[in-house]
Amino acid sequence: MEAARHVISAPVYTIGELAREFEITTRTIRFYEDEGLLAPTREGRKRLYRRRDRVRLKLILRGKRLGFTLGEIRETFDLYDQAPDGSRQLRYYLGVLDEKREQLNRQRRDLEDALAELEQSYQRCQELLARQEADKSA
Template sequence: MSTPNNDPTYAIGELAREFDITPRTIRFYEEQGLLSPTRTGQNRVYDNKDRVRLKLILRGKRLGFSLAEVKTLFDMYDSNPNSAVQLEAMLAMTEQKRAVLNQQLEDIKMLMTELDDVEARCIEELEQLKRGTIA
């Protein structure tokens, strides 16, 4: 699809296939104010800005950002596309995500150590049972 000025446009199904998500997911993002397609009758028509935003939404989700956080960044960008405030907010959010992930990583390492200990005790007891040294 394309508009009269030859900018590409997309139907909801095209974007859903491209990004391997459901049309319902795209409609949900629209309901949350993250996408704003135009309409031709009952059909939604997405432009390149919507496509880029969809890509950014999915990347943000993959990185652990909430939709509210993504919307905050979009709102800052919409009010001033070259804003240092937006970049500073993104850096702060990135730092927070990194801290959460580092804590989760430490928690996982601790759990892995505990699992290793449990596994070692189970193996030791099983070997003792096989040798008949445990009653």
């Protein structure tokens, strides 16, 4: 019973299903496999993707939206896959996470600055428009 929970990794996807769901090409998915980002099982020659693979694909795409390269994304995967054991490893791991957090925080600051500036020009734009409408009706 205990074991069965892990054995049942029920939902399985074909490459085409994933491609449609995430609106990417099958070529792209295979490319990610070549790059070591995905490792689907095989049934004969066909690739079978399970929950874990789907999650990974999601993470890849999110990472890309955030501007990370596939190499950087793979590094984080490798990190997660290692499951560090020694306390030396753990400390190293914590350091890497710190750096990653720094990077993400900086990106957040950049993002908020950009959003603030966008709001400003949005407002200016609206005011201009309002003035034009007023002129028109006058």
